[in-house]
Amino acid sequence: xxxxxxxxxxxxxxxxxxxxxxxxxxxxxxxxxxxxxxxxxxxxxxxxxxxxxxxxxxxxxxxxxxxxxxxxxxxxxxxxxxxxxxxxxxxxxxxxxxxxxxxxxxxxxxxxxxxxxxxxxxxxxxxxxxxxxxxxxxxxxxxxxxxxxxxxxxxxxxxxxxxxxxxxxxxxxxxxxxxxxxxxxxxxxxxxxxxxxxxxxxxxxxxxxxxxxxxxxxxxxxxxxxxxxxxxxxxxxxxxxxxxxxxxxxxxxxxxxxxxxxxxxxxxxxxxxxxxxxxxxxxxxxxxxxxxxxxxxxxxxxxxxxxxxxxxxxxxxxxxxxxxxxxxxxxxxxxxxx
Amino acid sequence: xxxxxxxxxxxxxxxxxxxxxxxxxxxxxxxxxxxxxxxxxxxxxxxxxxxxxxxxxxxxxxxxxxxxxxxxxxxxxxxxxxxxxxxxxxxxxxxxxxxxxxxxxxxxxxxxxxxxxxxxxxxxxxxxxxxxxxxxxxxxxxxxxxxxxxxxxxxxxxxxxxxxxxxxxxxxxxxxxxxxxxxxxxxxxxxxxxxxxxxxxxxxxxxxxxxxxxxxxxxxxxxxxxxxxxxxxxxxxxxxxxxxxxxxxxxxxxxxxxxxxxxxx
Ligand SMILES: Nc1ncnc2c1ncn2[C@@H]1O[C@H](COP(=O)(O)OP(=O)(O)OP(=O)(O)O)[C@@H](O)[C@H]1O
Ligand SMILES: [Mg+2]
Numbered sequence: 001x002x003x004x005x006x007x008x009x010x011x012x013x014x015x016x017x018x019x020x021x022x023x024x025x026x027x028x029x030x031x032x033x034x035x036x037x038x039x040x041x042x043x044x045x046x047x048x049x050x051x052x053x054x055x056x057x058x059x060x061x062x063x064x065x066x067x068x069x070x071x072x073x074x075x076x077x078x079x080x081x082x083x084x085x086x087x088x089x090x091x092x093x094x095x096x097x098x099x100x101x102x103x104x105x106x107x108x109x110x111x112x113x114x115x116x117x118x119x120x121x122x123x124x125x126x127x128x129x130x131x132x133x134x135x136x137x138x139x140x141x142x143x144x145x146x147x148x149x150x151x152x153x154x155x156x157x158x159x160x161x162x163x164x165x166x167x168x169x170x171x172x173x174x175x176x177x178x179x180x181x182x183x184x185x186x187x188x189x190x191x192x193x194x195x196x197x198x199x200x201x202x203x204x205x206x207x208x209x210x211x212x213x214x215x216x217x218x219x220x221x222x223x224x225x226x227x228x229x230x231x232x233x234x235x236x237x238x239x240x241x242x243x244x245x246x247x248x249x250x251x252x253x254x255x256x257x258x259x260x261x262x263x264x265x266x267x268x269x270x271x272x273x274x275x276x277x278x279x280x281x282x283x284x285x286x287x288x289x290x291x292x293x294x295x296x297x298x299x300x301x302x303x304x305x306x307x308x309x310x311x312x313x314x315x316x317x318x319x320x321x322x323x324x325x326x327x328x329x330x331x332x333x334x335x336x337x338x
Numbered sequence: 339x340x341x342x343x344x345x346x347x348x349x350x351x352x353x354x355x356x357x358x359x360x361x362x363x364x365x366x367x368x369x370x371x372x373x374x375x376x377x378x379x380x381x382x383x384x385x386x387x388x389x390x391x392x393x394x395x396x397x398x399x400x401x402x403x404x405x406x407x408x409x410x411x412x413x414x415x416x417x418x419x420x421x422x423x424x425x426x427x428x429x430x431x432x433x434x435x436x437x438x439x440x441x442x443x444x445x446x447x448x449x450x451x452x453x454x455x456x457x458x459x460x461x462x463x464x465x466x467x468x469x470x471x472x473x474x475x476x477x478x479x480x481x482x483x484x485x486x487x488x489x490x491x492x493x494x495x496x497x498x499x500x501x502x503x504x505x506x507x508x509x510x511x512x513x514x515x516x517x518x519x520x521x522x523x524x525x526x527x528x529x530x531x532x533x534x535x536x537x538x539x540x541x542x543x544x545x546x547x548x549x550x551x552x553x554x555x556x557x558x559x560x561x562x563x564x565x566x567x568x569x570x571x572x573x574x575x576x577x578x579x580x581x582x583x584x585x586x587x588x589x590x591x592x593x594x595x596x597x598x599x600x601x602x603x
Binding site for chain 2: 207230232233235240242243246250251254255331332333
């Protein structure tokens with residue numbers, strides 16, 4: 001970023017580098033183990049016959065063996081692969097664990113049916129969903145993202161503005177605070193029946209509910225952030241000639257930003273819950289609806305496939321939020337890295 | 339550390355303002371009880387004078403400075419800057435607070451630029467920010483954030499943030515308190531040089547009798563809370579002053595006596 005702290009950063013990086021060096025000899029072993037585990041997974045797919053009728057068993061087995069080959073190659077050439085090699089090395093233990101998990105899963109379902117079958121589909125049937133039902137799944141993903149994004153942005157914006165207003169102005173606080181106290185703690189899903197009844201479309205009803213679920217935590221945390229700004233900052237700014245608008249925009253808001261991000265994080269969590277419920281009940285699109293539809297057809301593999309996609313999306317959204325925060329709040333020390 | 343030309347690049351209106359404190363009393367309400375802090379303080383400071391305030395801890399020095407800054411209104415009495423009653427803060431009276439209170443979300447440069455930005459004149463005056471940062475010797479830290487600075491560096495940033503505004507009255511609340519003794523002596527010399535060059539009126543609170551004597555034209559000794567003026571001592575000595583000066587040593591003894599410390603000296 002700048003030149004002043006070059007010596008600091010190298011000094012801080014040094015111990016970390018030392019740690020990786022001491023692990024170096026061990027990491028070939030772990031990489032090798034990961035490769036073997038994935039090979040075992042592939043062979044377990046191909047060796048035993050399936051107890052049911054699944055079309056992707058062979059592709060899955062070959063895919064696993066290809067992955068094993070990649071891991072093997074990556075392990076021994078990690079030193080020449082730069083940061084990708086380092087990343088691979090760091091994740092090697094996880095690849096061992098995950099490979100072992102899928103092998104066990106494969107054996108326990110498709111090969112020996114230790115787990116009751118329709119409820120615990122094997123990996124190949126989930127792969128089958130991703131290949132054969134892709135268009136529908138993608139449509140659902142886009143529908144969910146669209147709905148979530150619209151509601152979240154509306155809720156976050158309104159919540160932020162409300163929070164700043166009541167944190168700043170006692171007059172606005174007088175009117176908004178009781179309303180907030182009365183309505184805020186109500187779970188947004190409680191509004192569901194009324195919302196679907198009163199709003200012109202299920203889409204607008206769900207957007208409203210998601211915005212509501214997001215807005216409450218954002219409002220409260222923005223408010224508490226603005227209210228807890230030390231008066232010393234205002235004193236400094238005022239003696240330097242700051243007008244009220246400057247005090248709000250350049251003092252109160254930046255000082256409250258760490259709180260605002262906690263609110264945005266909490267709002268994201270509760271809005272996911274509302275999104276899924278709204279899609280299951282009213283909206284005829286999205287991942288929640290896909291789950292509901294799969295349940296209707298007892299298509300358990302589709303449900304697991306949709307769940308995996310959903311968790312990837314949610315954790316992706318949270319990662320994005322944390323990245324944004326880290327970027328905006330570089331001035332903070334010791335923030336939690338996601 | 340200090341670059342002469344950097345200071346020269348800052349153009350100041352070479353006039354300080356007159357400051358009058360007329361019969362000022364102040365008190366705080368704590369748990370329903372009234373705590374009197376200032377008791378009929380009368381003080382008239384000529385344009386360009388350098389006045390040091392000395393007094394026991396908790397006697398009301400910082401409170402008096404807050405009144406001068408216009409951050410609070412006195413319970414009785416009035417304060418005037420150039421005959422105009424002080425009714426609120428104004429950038430012609432800039433305060434360096436006891437605590438540096440840098441804005442943690444702003445880099446050193448942005449902290450120093452705060453006043454110019456608040457007054458809406460930053461675009462045309464960016465060079466002043468650079469110059470004053472160089473003046474306090476922090477050019478290589480211009481992009482650092484406050485949590486990356488030492489206590490002394492933070493105080494220097496706070497000083498730079500005040501100086502960049504061309505104050506007519508500079509109000510300093512123990513601005514050198516956290517500096518190590520070497521940097522402190524260097525900054526004292528720099529403060530005197532700056533004050534002589536620019537001619538602003540200076541009101542300095544300090545705990546350090548020697549510092550007051552090396553820097554100020556006048557030393558005001560305050561009593562215990564509620565603060566009253568105990569003594570008003572002129573320090574008629576040319577600058578630069580020498581710490582070993584017998585005249586200053588005499589005054590020092592006298593002031594320590596007023597502060598109730600004669601037994602140790
Ligand atoms: N905002 C406030 N509310 C209530 N009491 C206050 C407030 N500010 C200061 N006081 C009280 O006023 C008295 C004087 O405080 P002040 O900060 O002016 O002391 P000081 O002379 O600057 O002390 P020090 O040298 O330790 O900084 C103290 O007893 C303090 O408790
Ligand atoms: Mg004080």
